[in-house]
Amino acid sequence: MATVAEQLNGNRIEWMLLGSAATALRGAAIVPGDIDIALLAADDVTRAATVLPTPDAPDGPELVESGVPSGWISTAVEPTLQFGHTGEQWTFGRWMIAGVKVELAHIDAPTVAALMIETRAPLVWHERETLNCHGQPIPTVPIEVQLATMIARQQDGRIDATIAAIDTTRLNVPLLRRAISDKQSEVPAMTIPESLERLLADAQTATD
Template identity: 65%
Template sequence: MWTTTLATVAEALNGARIEWMLLGSAATALRGVAIVPGDIDIAVRTPDDITHAATVLPTPPEPPDPSLWFSTLAQPTLEWGDAGERWYFGRWMINQVKVELAHIDAPATAELLVETRSPLVWRERQTLTCHGQPIPTVPIEVQLATMIARHQAARIDATLAHAPLDLQLLRRAITDKQSEIPDLTVPDQLQQLLT
């Protein structure tokens, strides 16, 4: 089960004093929203945190899926992008669950409250628990802005049905996402909440 893997990863990262934050579908599901994550997505504070993570996360001797790249001690990180957006990325398969760590340098989002690429989101993260392990987690309000941008109507509905919201934080997250995507259309049920 993905929660067992998340707890294993959290214990390793917390023990190594790596600054991290759970993102994506696992962060939504950890709040009790009725979705099943396909993987575990984690942001780390610095590119070096991925290299450090490779020393504490289990790396199998053989790649679990030859068609995908996986982190090793010799090559813990893939890098791509340019000065506008540079990715540092690591991937592991732990207990049959894909775990991906990323740090994204994106100067244009420095003042925006957006998932994954913004330093501001680190100030708003919330700590949940999973099998007794503390899990620093992206705010659900920031995730909702991402769901809107990705047109994930079913996930938005499931989230609204379950999670209490900080409407001020939600307004900020949506406004900041709209500055990136000017034609972002906010669904009616969210517009009603925000009026």
């Protein structure tokens, strides 16, 4: 993470850490499978390929899964992939750095521009939190927005691990409520787990 951050920060690329790596960086007892990073502009994915360890050519066959070849990595010849549909266009890059899969993406999704949701909506960039990894500043998706994503994905174990790791008194409760509400517009059947229900109820009591 620090290696990637040093290159992106040093080259003034606007970025934001997402997913399980962001949760783990806050001290949650989870092991990330990879590092997921959002970039503010599509061109930044191509720029990243000029500063990250990008090989000249691919190594081995490719099998396409969900629009991205499973063995595909960014190369000098093909630094990015573009895929998606009318409402959601991806510019995507993937690297292997010190044995860790690092995926960078810019997602252009005008239909969710007014929503406070992780990954695809520009509003979340205004709420980034800066964490630290081996002396490198890490712009990170706000934990309140991440919690809404976890609810939508029914990741109750990850929610519990996150709540156990953070200082819940410092949560931005209005932002958390907004993030949950906006995510519900995409996943109406979301069920808020009891641990978060209690946290929201305690916050409401404190403000009454």
